[in-house]
Amino acid sequence: MTSHQPGQAPPLVLTVAGSDSGGGAGIQADLKTMLANGVHGMSVIAAVTAQNSLGVQGYWELPPEAVRAQLDSVLSDIGVDAVKTGMLASKPLVELVAEVLGEVAAPVVVDPVGVSKHGDSLLAQDAVEAVRTKLLPVATVVTPNLFEVEQLTGVKVVDESGMLAAAEAVKELGPAWVLVKGGHLPGEPADLLFDGTSEYRYTAERHDNRHTHGTGCTLASAIASNLAKGEPVPEAVEKAKRYVTGAIAEGFPLGAGIGPVDHGWNLHRS
């Protein structure tokens, strides 16, 4: 877990995402994941959701100047070793974040958040095109689930055999690597990583735990943390998959609906 010497700064990871008041997804999941993966987490808040285990009751995006100011504060003084993006809510915010990250040398992990587990939209309809044409081209790794693959490319995946065609369609949009997440298919939760040439498949035990709120944010933040430590993309994904699988196994009830994964599961063990 330790990735730095005492008194020295750990690797620096920035999340640009939305706040989840219930603490299971979004910025809160990202920062907990970063702590559990041995990096210093920083946050640029793009939107604030009123959210709990039952769903999203409302959201409010920040003005672009507030998001730009947060980005400038972090980038001009502290710097980043990796960036993760999550809920960006609106077309102006997607365009702004893509423009700024296009100038950043560090790897960028894009979780193209479209809807929450409960089916609540977290991205304006007119922002999807900006994700496709502006944000994906600056991504080192993009991590769509199967609904997001369909939203971005029109490709519908009904079983594992369709995942490569889905990854190829997303790759056409310009990211260096695509990780198609198969967690919503029945059976083993298999994910496919693709860079246009090589394919890597990651499988894990399925945990029939209903407390899976925040899985996508957690996986993407763990990948960003591993990239910040200097791991190559396939190893960064492999370690992140192991981390999210452990977190899902220990997801816990909270409120009356879907509880969060346990971001600190690996810390309780050590």
Ligand SMILES: Nc1ncnc2c1ncn2[C@@H]1O[C@H](COP(=O)(O)OP(=O)(O)O)[C@@H](O)[C@H]1O
């Ligand atoms: N029940 C489960 N047991 C184990 N792993 C899972 C389960 N559900 C999803 N996963 C894995 O969790 C990660 C996040 O995927 P997913 O839940 O599909 O993302 P999202 O939150 O974006 O919908 C993926 O690696 C996926 O394979």
Ligand SMILES: Cc1ncc(COP(=O)(O)OP(=O)(O)O)c(N)n1
């Ligand atoms: C503020 C915020 N950001 C992202 C999400 C979606 O996160 P995800 O990890 O895909 O988790 P589920 O919503 O699928 O449980 C969110 N809900 N809120």
